Amino acid sequence: MNPNPQTNPQQASILGFGTALPAHQVPQPDITNLLTSHLQDKPDLARFARRIFNSCGVDNRYTVEPSYTGAAEDCKYLPTGDASGIPTTEERMDTYKREAPPLALEAAQKALKDAGTHPESITHLITVSCTGQYLPGLDVTLISQLGLSPRVNRLPVIFQGCAAGLKAIQMARDVVQGAPGSTVLVVCVELCTLHFQPVMEKEALFAASFFGDASASCVIGHADENSRHYFQLGRGYSVLLPDTTEDMTWEVGNFGFDLYLSPRIPRLLGQYIAPEMERLFEGEELPELWAIHPGGRGIVDSVEEVMSLREDQTRFSREILRTAGNLSSCTILFVLDAMRRDLKAQSSAAQNGVAMAFGPGLTAELMRFEYIAAKVASESEADHVYL
Known part of the structure; x- marks a missing residue:
């Protein structure tokens, strides 16, 4: 242990x-x-x-x-x-x-x-x-x-x-x-x-x-001794990507809200995501788990390519996109939920991860997390050990 x-x-x-x-x-x-x-x-x-x-x-x-x-x-x-x-x-x-x-x-x-x-x-x-x-x-x-x-x-x-x-x-x-x-x-x-x-x-x-x-x-x-199969949340931040203000807009019109998505969004995210990952992880090893908001197939493709990810690391994002589409703000929760259920089914040990979602601005929300199977008491009341 x-x-x-x-x-x-x-x-x-x-x-x-x-x-x-x-x-x-x-x-x-x-x-x-x-x-x-x-x-x-x-x-x-x-x-x-x-x-x-x-x-x-x-x-x-x-x-x-x-x-x-x-x-x-x-x-x-x-x-x-x-x-x-x-x-x-x-x-x-x-x-x-x-x-x-x-x-x-x-x-x-x-x-x-x-x-x-x-x-x-x-x-x-x-x-x-x-x-x-x-x-x-x-x-x-x-x-x-x-x-x-x-x-x-x-x-x-x-x-x-x-x-x-x-x-x-x-x-x-x-x-x-x-x-x-x-x-x-x-x-x-x-x-x-x-x-x-x-x-x-x-x-x-x-x-x-x-x-x-x-x-x-x-x-x-806060997790307690009864908590099982949860995500402990680490540091994260929001960042506005430079010179991208007009690439995604969402405005109120007379016949619903008007959305504009630039076809260059996947390329822009690919350009900026690697430097932001370096900033978020501060030289530490990149994680195994990647919860990527599937704003479209091109976005997942771009992150996968730039960060040299395996196909199995992006499968939750692709599966949610395939079976339900882009669900706007809900999507990243669907991805995290699917990931957690799979980790639980596989009886996985603790693993580190990163979550990311993108929106108008262009805005990137980035956050570290860790999957914990169960919290257990340590030999010392002052120490806490997680599995």
Whole structure:
């Protein structure tokens, strides 16, 4: 039994995860046909769409909107004919307000159960979303439906894109380590498909090709002698990459939110990620575990190539992208949850890891972590040994 110098009993840990997907499942070929039917009078753009949709690494997505699961002529978001009836931003927000809370509630309940945490033990609630807004917000709804204390400290993280899930985890880590006795519930919910719009240019196809709907949650606090199979959180930070401000934008439009993704994003991330890893690890050996936000297949490809990773080190990111798509802020929690379940199933010993997520800015959220199978008492009350 060897002590691991990276572990620290005072550090915050992710004690439990919960994820939730909507009822409506849409295979990628179906949504490809839906979009190309919408583009029947733009054959060049339709051909480009098929190429992008077939090569983006997504096989399946989920949506709260049944309009995507029927006949092409009945889809109100991507109509084949008259586009005058497409939903306004107000109508899309009404759908968000109706559909987001039950999905978030499901994920949060699973996370609390997985962590073995009673709702009344939660001292801070961080809610995350960039695909919908209303007040009183999701946090108020969750307090009531989960049975949290009305005095819980509410910290909404809104409109910060795909990087916000990992940002929320790092905020929760800082809360737990700065305020002993705190336990934080993080809840992310994203209904990306509510913002699909008639396509007029190639750039819009990148966003339409891989986003889906989901919710994900986690409980962050201090591990105790009953804790099993958790991620102890290490240092991390957020960084704005230079000269990339216009490469990813997310703005409120009249018919939903307007997303622009530059095709050069994978190359830009590949250019900057290695120096940031050197800064994060300060000359230490790079970890075995890599939780990469799969913002698209090209992003995972770029990180894998630049950091000389094995295919098995990026398989969780690729699998989430393949089976559910890019879930915006929720995605990194899905990746970490899948990784933890696999480590548990393999009866893995402690392993070090790094998590990363990317969003508008361009922003990179980077964080070290360690998988711990179980905490055990040491021979000395002053020492703590983790397995």
